[in-house]
Amino acid sequence: MSALLWLLPGLPGVTGVLLLLRGVRAGGRTDGAAPVVAVSVAAVTLALAVLAALTRPAATTALFAGLRAGAAVDGLSAVLVVTVSAVALAVLVFAAGDTGEVRRAGSRFFGLMLLFTAAMLVTVTATDLALLLMGWEVMGAMSYALIGFRWREDARVRSAGIAFVTTRAGDTGLYAAAGCALAGTGSLELAGLAEGARPWRDLVAAGIVIAALGKSAQLPLSFWLSHAMAGPSPVSALLHSATMVAAGAYLLLRVQPLLAATGWAAQVVAWAGALTALLLGAVALAQRDLKQLLAASTCAQLGFMVLAAGTGALAGGTAHLVAHAAVKSLLFLCAGAWLTALGTKDLRELHGAARRDRLVGVTFGVGALALGGVPPLSLWVTKESILSVVAERSPALYLVSLAAALLAAAYAAKAVDAVWRPADAETREGSEQPGTGRFRRLERLPLPVLALVAAVFGAVGLPPVFDAWRRLLGADGEPGPGGGGLIVAGLLAVAVTVAVPLVPRRRAPQAPPLLRDWLGLERAATVLVWRPVMALARSLARFDDQVLDGVVRSVPRAGTAVAGLVRRRAEAGVDGLVRDVGTGAARLARLARRPQTGQVHTYFAQAAVWLVLLAVVVALVR
Numbered sequence: 001m002s003a004l005l006w007l008l009p010g011l012p013g014v015t016g017v018l019l020l021l022r023g024v025r026a027g028g029r030t031d032g033a034a035p036v037v038a039v040s041v042a043a044v045t046l047a048l049a050v051l052a053a054l055t056r057p058a059a060t061t062a063l064f065a066g067l068r069a070g071a072a073v074d075g076l077s078a079v080l081v082v083t084v085s086a087v088a089l090a091v092l093v094f095a096a097g098d099t100g101e102v103r104r105a106g107s108r109f110f111g112l113m114l115l116f117t118a119a120m121l122v123t124v125t126a127t128d129l130a131l132l133l134m135g136w137e138v139m140g141a142m143s144y145a146l147i148g149f150r151w152r153e154d155a156r157v158r159s160a161g162i163a164f165v166t167t168r169a170g171d172t173g174l175y176a177a178a179g180c181a182l183a184g185t186g187s188l189e190l191a192g193l194a195e196g197a198r199p200w201r202d203l204v205a206a207g208i209v210i211a212a213l214g215k216s217a218q219l220p221l222s223f224w225l226s227h228a229m230a231g232p233s234p235v236s237a238l239l240h241s242a243t244m245v246a247a248g249a250y251l252l253l254r255v256q257p258l259l260a261a262t263g264w265a266a267q268v269v270a271w272a273g274a275l276t277a278l279l280l281g282a283v284a285l286a287q288r289d290l291k292q293l294l295a296a297s298t299c300a301q302l303g304f305m306v307l308a309a310g311t312g313a314l315a316g317g318t319a320h321l322v323a324h325a326a327v328k329s330l331l332f333l334c335a336g337a338w339l340t341a342l343g344t345k346d347l348r349e350l351h352g353a354a355r356r357d358r359l360v361g362v363t364f365g366v367g368a369l370a371l372g373g374v375p376p377l378s379l380w381v382t383k384e385s386i387l388s389v390v391a392e393r394s395p396a397l398y399l400v401s402l403a404a405a406l407l408a409a410a411y412a413a414k415a416v417d418a419v420w421r422p423a424d425a426e427t428r429e430g431s432e433q434p435g436t437g438r439f440r441r442l443e444r445l446p447l448p449v450l451a452l453v454a455a456v457f458g459a460v461g462l463p464p465v466f467d468a469w470r471r472l473l474g475a476d477g478e479p480g481p482g483g484g485g486l487i488v489a490g491l492l493a494v495a496v497t498v499a500v501p502l503v504p505r506r507r508a509p510q511a512p513p514l515l516r517d518w519l520g521l522e523r524a525a526t527v528l529v530w531r532p533v534m535a536l537a538r539s540l541a542r543f544d545d546q547v548l549d550g551v552v553r554s555v556p557r558a559g560t561a562v563a564g565l566v567r568r569r570a571e572a573g574v575d576g577l578v579r580d581v582g583t584g585a586a587r588l589a590r591l592a593r594r595p596q597t598g599q600v601h602t603y604f605a606q607a608a609v610w611l612v613l614l615a616v617v618v619a620l621v622r
Contacts, residue, residue, distance in 0.1 A: 012114040019110055019114065020115075038110035042114070053082050059071055071131060085121070095113070098234070098340070112142055113238065115142050122135030123135035123247050140167055150232075162227045173208065181204050215247050216306060218273065234336065240295065240298045240328050241324070266311070269307075271397070277304050278300075283296040287411075289346060349426060359439075359447060372412030372496070376458055378453070388485050413496065467480075
């Protein structure tokens, strides 16, 4: 079974690397085999995920001396690996029908998508911070490559850079958490983080919270998700539903015991989620671009999952994650189909879009109404399963969350009304890119399946089913969605959904520019963080160039000056001494040559003299 656990992320990961290498060798030529290979591998990965969910494999391996890294599939991981694999398969099938740049750069695109999926599978099966960090990092790198996939366009590359830098800033918290975990417990095991002693436990919790909120685009780092829309539509569908942003919510649900053990961390997470759901819901309602509306709604819906982690609603939060994955991938794929066929994603220009292809229009309507919490669709139940727990914990949190749920119904109704409204004078085609005017079969194929899940997954709220769901996740004792709460939430959602299209457009209040600009979060981050950091960097660069570099350059200059001084003052004396030694040696040599006459009697005489001298010396010594 351990082989199954390594094969689950290994198959898409290795295939992704091979496709990337094939894309490099292809040199930009169209590779018709890449979509087939990617979809086939994704289908096999889904089968492996289902098998892993049923068999629950576990494996460990030595990482460093005294530390082990491991992976396992427990209840929460079982749900996530199946969700990630299923959504990835649906998105790749849709992408296989693309005839544009994605198709032309097939090997590179599909290789990146498979690596993206593999990284998420590593993240959700890791049992320790070391392995989790590996998947976390690869996922961030792949998101950068996919958002900036059209690398010849500067604006898209800039958007990819903003998304990458923002999430990387949050990711530093995960590294700090790993270091503090080693200091506090001597281990990186996720299950043992709550057992650490203070202050290490609090520092671990702080690092994880920062990293998770950044990855899930929660306040105040939500703005990067707006820039993630620069990637192709399949990237948006996968990134916003089952990977990347879902990783942060998953991590908080995974370490919920740690959040509860600290006390303060659970409160911070709960309020961060609730406020994000409320404020980013208002941002979504103010958008005129369909993909921007969906992006802001992703932040808002992830806020409910983060809220669930903070309040201990593990079963409800996980159910909401699964339902949202199906809904959001469906909505982004529909938006991508319209962008390809009609060449626009402006809500005003999309009037009548749903009537152009009834399958796309109906499935989008199902997904959007589910997003708004309209009964009996899935998010109506999963959202209420969270709110029922929140109501027991904090009335203030509940009121904020309920207001956020009403905003969800409003922005969902706005999207449905825009695409189903009959075509009028504002309807346009090709305003952003040339439209193909048709919807391809592979693009339409996954939509009914995702719409079915979005519609019927609410059955998880039925008492017998929810009991089994709680046991699967180890959340015994967690209250399920209450009948009264479901009725109230459903009626309010229906009322808002019906009311939004009835508001005359000329009388509709204009959204404040601050909401259209995502609360000015990017400008605030630029002014408060980016500019001071860059100013500090420039100051340090000047200090390096003018001070440190000057010191370094002064060393050889000083050495040269000392050498010149020595040459001028000491070289003459040294040279004279050397000459004197040479002269003396030459004189001694000339003296030594004089006895060398070549006459034997002279040598005998010299020997006699030396013998006499030796005798005198011996006599004196005695």
